[in-house]
Amino acid sequence: MDYSDYKIKPSKHFILTWMRKWDYDIYSLRHILENSYKLEKVGKNKYEAYFRYKSKSRKLIFIKDEDYKEIFIITGAEGK
Numbered sequence: 001m002d003y004s005d006y007k008i009k010p011s012k013h014f015i016l017t018w019m020r021k022w023d024y025d026i027y028s029l030r031h032i033l034e035n036s037y038k039l040e041k042v043g044k045n046k047y048e049a050y051f052r053y054k055s056k057s058r059k060l061i062f063i064k065d066e067d068y069k070e071i072f073i074i075t076g077a078e079g080k
Contacts, residue, residue: 002034003030003033003034003071004030005069006064006069006070006071007068007069007070007071008026008029008030008033008070008071008073009070009071009072009073010026010029010072010073011072011073011074011075013074013075014073014074014075014076017075017076018075018076018078022053022058022076029060029073032049032051032060033049033060033062033071035051036049036050036051036060037050037051037052038050045063045064045065045066046061046062046063047061047062047063047064048060048061049062056078056079057078057079058076058077058078058079059076059077059078059079060073060075060076061073061074061075061076061077062074
């Protein structure tokens with residue numbers, strides 16, 4: 001998917017926890033969303049993007065707003 005037109009807005013929770021832990025910025029989040037290996041729609045506007053980093057699986061949960069061209073990242077998760 002092409003998210004170059006969308007403004008990425010992470011939540012305060014995501015910034016203080018996952019972005020800090022993973023050492024990511026807005027540009028790396030955009031790269032992750034564009035290159036995720038699995039993208040699932042789990043609600044009307046809610047999505048889950050799965051990607052791998054150093055043999056660990058990570059997930060971003062976000063809301064995509066078509067009207068305002070925004071992606072609001074709610075939270076992340078990390079697996080084995």
